[in-house]
Amino acid sequence: MNYIVFEIGVAIALIALSGLLSAKLRFSVIPFYILVGMAVGPHSFSWWHIDLRFISSAPLIEFLGRIGVLFLLFYLGLEFSVGRLVKSGRSIVVGGTIYILINFTLGLLFGYVAGLPLLELLVVAGITTISSSAIVAKVLVDLKRTANPETEMILGIIMFEDVFLAIYISVVSGLVLSGSTSIGGIALSALIALGFMLFVLIAGRKAVPLLNRLLNIRSNELFMLVIFAVLFIIAGFSETIHVAEAIGALLVGLVLAETEHMKRIEHLILPFRDFFGAIFFFSFGLTIDPLSLGGAVWLSLAAVALTLAGNFAAGMWAGRTAGLSPKASVNIGLTIVARGEFSIIMANLAKAGGLLPVIQPFAALYVLILAVIGPLLTKETKLIYGGLERVLGLFGWRRGKNLPEKAASQDL
Template sequence: MGGAFVAAAILARLGGRIGLPTIPLFILAGILLGPHTPGFVLLDDPHDLEMLSALGLVLLLFYLGLEFHMDDLKTGGRKMVVAGTAYLVLNVGAGLAFGFALGWGTSEALVLAGVLGISSSAIVTKVLVDLGRIGNPETKPILGIIVVEDIFLALYLAALQPVISGADDVGAMLLDIGKAFGFLLLLAIAARWGTGIVGRLFDTKDNELLVISFLGAAVLVAGIAEKFGVADAIAAFMVGLILGNTSSRGRVLHLVHPLRDAFAAIFFFAFGLSIDPGDLPSVIWPVLAAVVVTLSMNVLAGLFAARIYGFGPEPTANVATTLLARGEFALILATMAAAAGLDARLSPFIAGYVLILAVVAPLIAGRSYWLARLLPGGKVTAERQREEEEQPTPAAR
């Protein structure tokens, strides 16, 4: 664990000097010190960091929930659902079509639909934090799309497992979906009407007790959620959403920062440990084609969200590029596919696809203004900005 922290810090420090975001560098540290690359191996088994990695994901989404307000759901919930549904239809639909076009099989196509269709909640959250965009107007739709994706994810996993494993028990599948939906409904009820009770439970002036309380609540609810077939990420988000509407919100935000940053670094480092770059050459062309498909669908989804919210070219570009990364969910699907004995090409394909987008997406998100110039109205906006920059300041005049 100490080696992971030090390696991530050194690479991130070097990358920061040339303006690179931390996420791809944390991942790169894991790849370089993992069992799949030559040289010193820090960890032979990536699962050794599994619990710490899971904690990193939980804290990232817990923080995201704290930043999200119930008022945002009340006033803009319908728009968020529409934008999130459109994102899923475009990306999951394109992933399914791409899977069938590859000709690897129906079960494989269903797996690829999820791989290409669902963004990485962890990377999206970290990108928003690193780029200082938490307060931007387009961030609320981005978070809304992530929430819709995670709800879809819980139901999708419950339905997919019996399909790819060849199970014929439709009743068991419906029961799993019902349990996942029921647990999500309980969390939603707690977020809507339970904040008063929760606020009193967490009302303490002792920072130590507050840290233990919110950390215990986030991790416990995330663990229970997994038992019900719900992604731990969405459960942690809901706990953050509930606490974000209590009087303790400001202190919790302050106290969770160092925990979030430390364990997020472990999450991305462990993510890199699980990737074998040597598998990439055998599936490089399908991987590159999938990256192009994902880029195209994200731009279309960004344009659709912009139409709903009335955004200009810059917020539109931010929506399209921030949601680009794929990550933890794709790796879960790769594990499921391998256990079900699906096409052997799926695992290296998913690893290569995730690696490229996990590294490239934060870089593209940080330079979203390039895309903004190509969108309708973007050229006019860029020229206006240039004119404003060329005008002398009041002091100079």
């Protein structure tokens, strides 16, 4: 007999204990959620002859985790706005192109040096290129950096990555699953994804006066139901046209941030963001088999080192093109280091296509390491920047040199 309610209750208790422990240690809570999920996941072992593995409830917890991603990105969109995004349009395109160019090229070179066959090489390059929207959103909110000037670039890179992901998954899935792909189909998929994003942003901004009237609802219950309906419908529809559901949630948040009801939405959504966001990271831990990680240790460590270097270089370059300070540029590179849900999607594609079995443990260990150290690096950006400035002179950049006063003085 399955005791799903009891299992979920225990899961929430473990998540709460992890949060308390991280608060006691003054440490990022995300790694704790992931590690405790690994410890009690379907692939783990029994503890002291007591089976605490979450097996029957794992699919439901995974679904709750997907909801967590939606709330994380939706809330991040509320903290931003379409207006800020439009003003930063050019720098976002330039920054996103720089980020993809550097990290995707390094991913291809890494797979080639590792001696991987062509299909495995393409999958690994996808795994190492796309950052985790959920972890990035969580870190930005937890560290209260949503108002920082570089946050526009970070969000822009996330959205740019999703356009790239829509194209890339179309290509790789065609090669891996069917052995062929249509250039016309790839182009159509990319145009649909880009068109959908632009339509939601432009139409949503035009509809702000109408939304202000429609959302003038006294009852908090009805108000919240309307917001949830819009969020889930738009996010769900975006997934049907090969745009990540998380980006659909972000778009809804960006639009609603322009309305006069933004503060009310933010207040009501906050508990859902915290609860379901925690479940997302726990559910990710449930998917990792600890015993399968040993054979991919060195491969994963090498990829992590390459990713750190690539992200730092991309952040510095993108930040400089946008006129941001060196501190803000370092923050860009370190904030988007974490890898997560999109990397796992690529790894699952490799499994479905019958590619080398090492891809799965490689992706799991690689994602886990970066999910742990990514938030840590972001939290200590100021310390890291100070060290780099002293040791390397930060490639010739100096505090306040040839930079706007606001950017130069930004304290991260």
